Amino acid sequence: MPTTNLLTRPVTVAACVAALLLTACGGGRKSDTTAPATLAEQIQQLEASGKLPKLDRSDDIRGLDTDNNGIRDDIDAWIAALPITDVQKRAAQQMARVQQAKLVANLTDKTSLQLLGDRSMAGVSCLVDVFKPNNQMGYDLIDQIEANTANTKNRAMQYLAYNRAVSGSSGTLPSGNTCEP
DSSP states (O other), X not given: OOOOOGGGOHHHHHHHHHHHHHHHTTTTOOOOSSOOOOHHHXXXXXXXXXXXXXXXXXXXXXXXXXXXXXXXXHHHHHHHHSSSOHHHHHXXXXXXXXXXXXXXXXXXXXXXXXXXXXXXXHHHHHHHHTTTTOHHHHHHHHHHHHHHHTOSHHHHHHHHHHHHHHTTOOOOOOOSOOOOO
16 A cells, blocks of 8 residues: 655645644634633632532642541542442542542651552452442542542642652552451
């Protein structure tokens, strides 16, 4: 099959570039006079509509945990509002405690990092198990908990630092019931 060199088709390339430019510029139409909502405004709108959970966006890595259960209050409220069973909520809380602990872990203490990794694997196993036979729902919830916990630049940077600290370590997925009582 012969190959086509883009340089031998200047009209097609020029047409594509022109189409892209017109699309990017609005195709020559008059633009709307209202400015698009900022990202912060869009987030507020989604939170107000209930499409996104209302999360703490302070600079504090820990965030507010008034009952000292190891889960930020906003994450706790979000989990409580999820349309899942109480058993599934407890498993989500277990995973949320682990995610929160990752943000405040001593990144130079290899022993505590290994123990936290073991807790993480137990949390993953528990959360996936309580959603059987639809294990993917458990995995999806793990991703949501992770994203909601590391929801600010400071928290995301700390979470990345944690991942760098444990890079190269290994663990095994535990067997049996790993859910906390």
